[in-house]
Amino acid sequence: MTGTRGAGRRRARTGEQLMVPRAEFDSYYGRPVIKAPSWAARDIAGYFFLGGLAGAGSVVAAGAHLTGRGRTATAMKVSSLTAVSLSAAALIHDLGRPERFANMLRVFKPTSPMSVGSWLLSAYGPAAGAAAISAVTGRLPRAGAAATAAAALLGPAVAAYTGVLAADTAVPAWHGAHRELPYLFAASATAAAAGMALVAGPVRENTPARCAAGLAALAETAVTEAAEHRLGMVAETYREGRAGTLLRASRVLTLAGGLAAACLGHRRPAAVASGLALLAGSVCTRFGVFAAGVASAEDPKYTVVPQRERT
DSSP states (O other), rough: OHHHHEEEEEEETTOOOOOSSSOEEEEEEEOOOOOOOOOHHHHHHHHHHHHHHHHHHHHHHHHHHHOOOHHHHHHHHHHHHHHHHHHHHHHHHHHHHHHHHHHSSSSSOOTTTHHHHHHHHHHHHHHHHHHHHHHOOOOOOOHHHHHHHHHHHHHHHHHHHHHHHTTTTHHHHHTTTTTTHHHHHHHHHHHHHHHHHHHHSOGGGGGHHHHHHHHHHHHHHHHHHHHHHGGGGGEEEEEEEHHHHHHHHHHHHHHHHHHHHHHHHHSHHHHHHHHHHHHHHHHHHHHHHHHHHHHHHHHHHHHHHHHHHHH
């Protein structure tokens, strides 16, 4: 055996052609190695976007509340309540039966992103609802302020945990980006919340939202680049097909919206246009990442080749 290994090393050093081809890893008859996610794109990608908008929106609402920007605070509290309600509806629709969501609350498992996320939504939803109702009716202001603070504390986790949830799967495009995906979702959620504040709030109150929009656009672009660089060949799923189209559109919309918000957001038409661009960019990000995950699961090379490279 030692002589065989030495001969093999000598052939490699001298550049001689091997008589036996290198072993190639392949799947059985080219079939997918793992099962593609059975989630519906409209429900789950929509759930990702709406949850992010709600969570980040509560942070923006709390900041506006503390700094005396009352109209923006009220608009963002109502936006977060609406978004989390639609997000829960999308999740329940994908589950098929409402009681399945309740069944996920029977236990609390800290190692399960799905379990933690279910409890997060159950705690965050009532807080966001109480904050919005108090802001709209003007009743129980102290209770409303406490609910606003609670929603803001839970908001970042609500915005980012879906990235952890996706990365915890075996889907190559998601699991391979497990370090970057939560940050990407958080940056995208921040851009969406800033966009909503620009659309729904008055111009005289939108300076923090304009700053947040510009920073979130830069952060989302940087994190996306880092994820694609580390994914290797699996990054093809982020650049090609439906996912590539959506993510390119997201990049253009997010950067344009962030730049317009920072430079021209003091004017109402520009503020609304940049806000809508940021919201649309966030939608494209979530649907693009979802499409990349499905594409990577359906093509066996994205599962087999990375395994060969690691071997």
